[in-house]
Amino acid sequence: MVSLLTIALAQCIVTISLVYLRMQSVNQTLMKPPNHYKDKLLNAITGCTVHRKLFSWWKLGSVRRELLLRALDVRNFSNEETNNLIDNMLKDPRELEHMKETLKSDSVPRRTLFGYFHPFCNAGGGGEKVLWKAVETTLAFDPNIIVLIYTGDCDSTGSEILENVQNRFDYKFDTSRICFIFLKYRYLVDSKTWPHFTLIGQALGSIILTIEAILKCPPDIWCDTMGYPFGYPWVWHLLRIPIVTYTHFPVISSDMLNKLSHQPRSLKNMGKQVYWRLFMKYYQHIGNYITIATTNSSWTNDHISRIWRQCKTHVIFPPCSTEKLVNYEKESSVRLVRKNQAIVLAQFRPEKRHRLIIKEYSKYLKSATYDDIPKLIFIGSTRSDTDREYVEELKRYAYQHLKIPQEHFEIMTDLPYDDIKKMLWTSTYGINAMWNEHFGIAVVEYIAGGLIPIVHGSAGPLFDIVIDNVGFFFLDPSDPDYKETHSILGFGTLCDAFKEVSYLNDADKKKLSDIAIRIALTKFSDNKFDGKWIDVVLSKVLH
Structure with missing residues (x-):
């Protein structure tokens, strides 16, 4: 009850404040010294x-x-x-x-302050790769641009963050034009801070964090590359500047609402439906304040274009550094030979569906009538004790419960990136089982390494990456939308996909590998991202 009253009071304060801001010309006050x-x-x-x-x-x-x-x-x-x-x-x-x-x-x-709002800029994931590539492109576009990085990584210095970026992504900057603005209220956008009413709690937290950023240094352009849209009205009312957003996935989507509507009717579910639908209404309203909306994939773009109908949305695929992966074989000092093995490159999290892959692989092993069976290898990082325990659970499930022979299954944790690249170029297949993976950077790495992708038939892998018959798709009865998608797409299970690829001969594999590499270079290279970021964003907001 206390939580409800707190949230209601906070909403009233936000509403009253926004009405007041509409009546006041505060943007000149905040910009003017x-x-x-x-x-x-x-x-x-x-x-x-x-x-x-x-x-x-x-x-x-x-x-x-x-x-x-x-x-x-x-x-x-x-x-x-x-x-x-x-x-x-x-x-x-x-x-x-x-x-x-x-x-x-x-x-x-005459200089321009280009503000990038990314509270977790030192995380080192795919979202951060987008951020830092955008920063590199922006600085190279015009020597009169200064980049502001709004971050909550107060446990690191700016030089340490840039050193990590150099080591992880190999991007180079004019560091004398990058200024870090450190934010102390980042914990307010952490889901752990809001165990109840998480959506609205994080939304309110992002508003506070946005206001903190503006007060510490107002920019000329606001660019959110992480996905905190509820601060946009405040940016607009306080500063009246262009707002650019790069969305990795919607905060709330029609998929979430439809999934909830199929659950058993109860007072709790009915209340949740009302809460989510009201939240969606305000999320839709935020589109009024956006100057340029960009997304990471066709799947995300489809959802965002239906939510923010007020503005045109553009797809800019993430920079995947496919040039470096494609050239790895040429630069290697030893001749690389592909082995009959399938790798799964994914963080050790349940939503990556490692257990499903193991289960389907076990079925395939039991049904196989030949000796040449691909070995299954999981590759991923472990960030915490929880991740490490998850890895041990997977081993017990595979070796003890399903009795998969150790020579057919292996888990490799925390490999250096050079070793990962070698695994990409010495394997034959790459598997991704996540349902509705918004983009799927691991799948791009598969095709850049010349692997034949075996992926779940949904979202980014289906619509953007595994095209031109370069790979194989599967569905699973455990998918939330299995009945609808199976009737439309007709894909079999992962076990069926394993059987299908077993009939490929060496010529077939080589042909698919060559096509995959071509797609990786033409669609997902860093150079491709550069061009799109300049055409869609920089050329329009920098006059």
Whole structure:
């Protein structure tokens, strides 16, 4: 009851605030620095006054913005160590002298602050790969662009984050034009913070986090590459700037609503339906504030275009660095030979459906009438004790419960990326069993490595990746929409797919492998992402 009252009160506050903002021209207030700010800064720099608490907390962002527009190295104006605007500048004599001169002038360099809102920018996953490739492309597009990274990774420094990006993704930047704005309220968008009413709790949390970002430094362009849309109205009302969104998956979708409607009728389910439908209504309303909407796949784009009908949506496939994978064989010092093995490249999480793969593989083993059976290998990272226990459960299920011989099944955890690339180029098949995988970067890695994909017939793998008859699809009776999709698509089970690929000869495999590599290069390369990001986003918002 307390949670309901809290949420209702928060909603009332948000609604009243938005009405107030419609009546006030606050965007000029947040962008405009206080009167005589240059005199105050000069006096503090030259030691005429104490440089602590020169400005009100809600004006610090506008002053930081002015300093960034003038800066030689924008890293000097991050709030990494302190929120004080003078401390970091005093450590860089070159920046200090430059600021003394430029603050005496009335002219401000024509630069653009491009703000990327990505609270988990140091996570190292596919979403972060999109972020940092977009940053690299944006900085290369125009030397007058400064990139702001709004992040909650307060346990790392900006230089540490950029070093991780270099090691993980091999992207290179002009780091003097990247300024990190660290946010302290990131925990408010963590699902663990909201054990009940998670959707609306995270939505309210993202609003607070968005406002914190704006107050710490208002940008000229707001780009959300992680998926926190409920802050967009606040960005619009407070700043009146273009809003760009890259959506990996919808916060709530028609699939979720349909799935709930098929559950047994009860008071709890009826209440949940009302809650979700009201939430969807407001989610649809947010489309009014978006300038450019981009998505990661056809499946996501189909859902988002039906939700945000007010704006045109564009598909920009994630950058998958397929150029590097395709060239791995040429750059390898040894000759790579493909073995009769099928790999599953996925994080060890239940939604990746490892148990289903093991079960279907066991059925296939029992029905096989020949000796040349592909070995099944799971490859993935373990992030926690929970993941490691999940791996042990899979081993017990395979070896003890289903009696799969150890020579036919293996699990490899936490392999270095070079070893993963070698496994891609020395295997024959790649399996993905996730239902409604929004995109499927692992499947792209399969085809870039010349593997024959065996994938679930849904979402990204079905509509975007495994095309031109380059692979094999399957469905499973445990799929939430199995009855509808099976009647339309007619795909068999994973066991059936195993049997089907067993009849491929070497010529067939080579032909499919060559087609797969061509698709990987033409659709999912980093260069392809560059071109689309420039055409769809940068050329339109940077005038």
